[in-house]
Amino acid sequence: MYLRHLSLVDYRSYPVAEVELEPGITTFVGLNGQGKTNLVEAAGYLASLSSHRVAQDAPLVRAGAEQAIIRAVVVRDGREQIVELEINPGRANRARLGRAALTRPRDILGALRTVLFAPEDLALVKGDPSERRRFLDELLVARQPRWAGARADYDKILKQRNALLKSSMPLLRKGARRPRRDESQPEDEARASALHTLDVWNTHLAQVGSSLLYARLRLLHDLSPYLAKAYDEVSAGRGAAQASYRSSVHEEVASVIAAGEVPEQADLQQAMHDTFAQVRSQEVERGVTLVGPHRDDLVLQLGDLPAKGYASHGESWSFALGLRLAAFQLLRTDLGTDPVLVLDDVFAELDAGRRARLAAMVEDAEQVLVTAAVADDVPDALTGRTFHVTLGEVSREPA
Numbered sequence: 001m002y003l004r005h006l007s008l009v010d011y012r013s014y015p016v017a018e019v020e021l022e023p024g025i026t027t028f029v030g031l032n033g034q035g036k037t038n039l040v041e042a043a044g045y046l047a048s049l050s051s052h053r054v055a056q057d058a059p060l061v062r063a064g065a066e067q068a069i070i071r072a073v074v075v076r077d078g079r080e081q082i083v084e085l086e087i088n089p090g091r092a093n094r095a096r097l098g099r100a101a102l103t104r105p106r107d108i109l110g111a112l113r114t115v116l117f118a119p120e121d122l123a124l125v126k127g128d129p130s131e132r133r134r135f136l137d138e139l140l141v142a143r144q145p146r147w148a149g150a151r152a153d154y155d156k157i158l159k160q161r162n163a164l165l166k167s168s169m170p171l172l173r174k175g176a177r178r179p180r181r182d183e184s185q186p187e188d189e190a191r192a193s194a195l196h197t198l199d200v201w202n203t204h205l206a207q208v209g210s211s212l213l214y215a216r217l218r219l220l221h222d223l224s225p226y227l228a229k230a231y232d233e234v235s236a237g238r239g240a241a242q243a244s245y246r247s248s249v250h251e252e253v254a255s256v257i258a259a260g261e262v263p264e265q266a267d268l269q270q271a272m273h274d275t276f277a278q279v280r281s282q283e284v285e286r287g288v289t290l291v292g293p294h295r296d297d298l299v300l301q302l303g304d305l306p307a308k309g310y311a312s313h314g315e316s317w318s319f320a321l322g323l324r325l326a327a328f329q330l331l332r333t334d335l336g337t338d339p340v341l342v343l344d345d346v347f348a349e350l351d352a353g354r355r356a357r358l359a360a361m362v363e364d365a366e367q368v369l370v371t372a373a374v375a376d377d378v379p380d381a382l383t384g385r386t387f388h389v390t391l392g393e394v395s396r397e398p399a
């Protein structure tokens with residue numbers, strides 16, 4: 001698929017922008033801070049409903065404006081579709097596909113697929129586990145948009161379970177007493193009722209959590225060969241990249257998972273349940289849920305060493321790039337169409353060999369959008385059509 005047109009209204013630094021695009025390679029060149037990343041970030045947001053730079057929507061709306069609009073014409077297998085999103089910080093966002101207004105913005109997912117590689121991706125290797133969980137979950141959604149709903153359900157149940165753990169901490173602690181406002185209910189009864197409610201949440205969380213865990217494991221299983229190959233190509237055979245899953249379920253099942261096996265979902269559900277029983281006193285003590293996909297991590301390994309804390313800066317970059325290129329290849333195979341590949345400001349960080357190899361790996365993608373502050377950093381093979389971005393003006397360089 002490719003973007004034929006991108007229009008922005010009050011998005012970041014742009015009061016208005018209209019950019020006509022084509023398949024193949026397009027490069028946006030301009031000095032720092034002129035709005036290059038803003039353009040490609042908008043495309044990424046339309047595809048994933050999240051920004052690679054910020055967790056909140058407010059910075060996406062131009063300072064002083066109330067809402068931002070991203071509209072794109074997406075072409076897939078020769079058919080065009082208009083995809084539109086209104087970003088309303090503090091209120092619900094609104095989405096449209098063609099003429100149809102969608103009930104939920106997340107129903108827009110899948111209409112445009114992008115894989116975006118940016119300097120922020122270094123955090124995939126060097127950052128917290130939450131970065132790697134986000135990578136997996138976003139890829140899950142890019143592959144099958146229905147996972148956005150399951151992910152949201154999981155977060156909701158988790159929040160409710162944490163609230164219960166917090167609010168009932170003194171009651172749930174065996175033998176602990178606290179002065180009760182409602183003295184009509186004896187302490188033992190209140191405790192039994194809190195425990196019963198906790199069991200109900202355990203069942204819900206184990207059910208939704210195990211399906212998310214299972215989906216992540218299947219995804220990782222499918223992604224791994226592409227990762228090994230992409231890293232090998234980017235680094236010209238210098239090192240073997242691997243990713244394994246570290247699960248918070250009890251050790252017996254966790255070690256099976258770490259070894260790369262994918263247990264049945266029913267077994268994962270049972271394992272989550274059993275682990276809740278094992279860690280109950282710790283959870284009650286701390287008032288948070290200690291088991292589930294929200295506590296897991298993806299362990300990245302270069303040869304025999306963990307990437308985090310050991311890999312050099314260049315190796316970490318290559319690893320992050322390997323993960324994104326693997327995601328691209330997986331989606332290409334799965335969807336039968338290429339996602340739009342975005343390379344935001346990445347060439348300045350790579351040595352000449354890596355630049356050339358990256359260019360060779362992506363030049364056959366249906367559409368590649370590249371941003372660079374220095375045009376010479378972009379390998380010749382990827383220069384393609386060039387747009388100059390100057391103070392929010394996007395103008396195409398004459399051919």
Ligand SMILES: Nc1ncnc2c1ncn2[C@@H]1O[C@H](COP(=O)(O)OP(=O)(O)OP(=O)(O)O)[C@@H](O)[C@H]1O
Nearest residue numbers: 012013032033034035036037038059061062063373
């Ligand atoms: N919500 C907003 N309202 C107005 N301006 C904004 C907003 N968010 C970001 N900007 C401005 O957008 C500019 C940054 O744009 P962008 O990140 O696209 O730059 P860039 O061309 O990619 O630069 P670099 O080469 O440094 O990465 C900054 O000047 C910033 O102040």
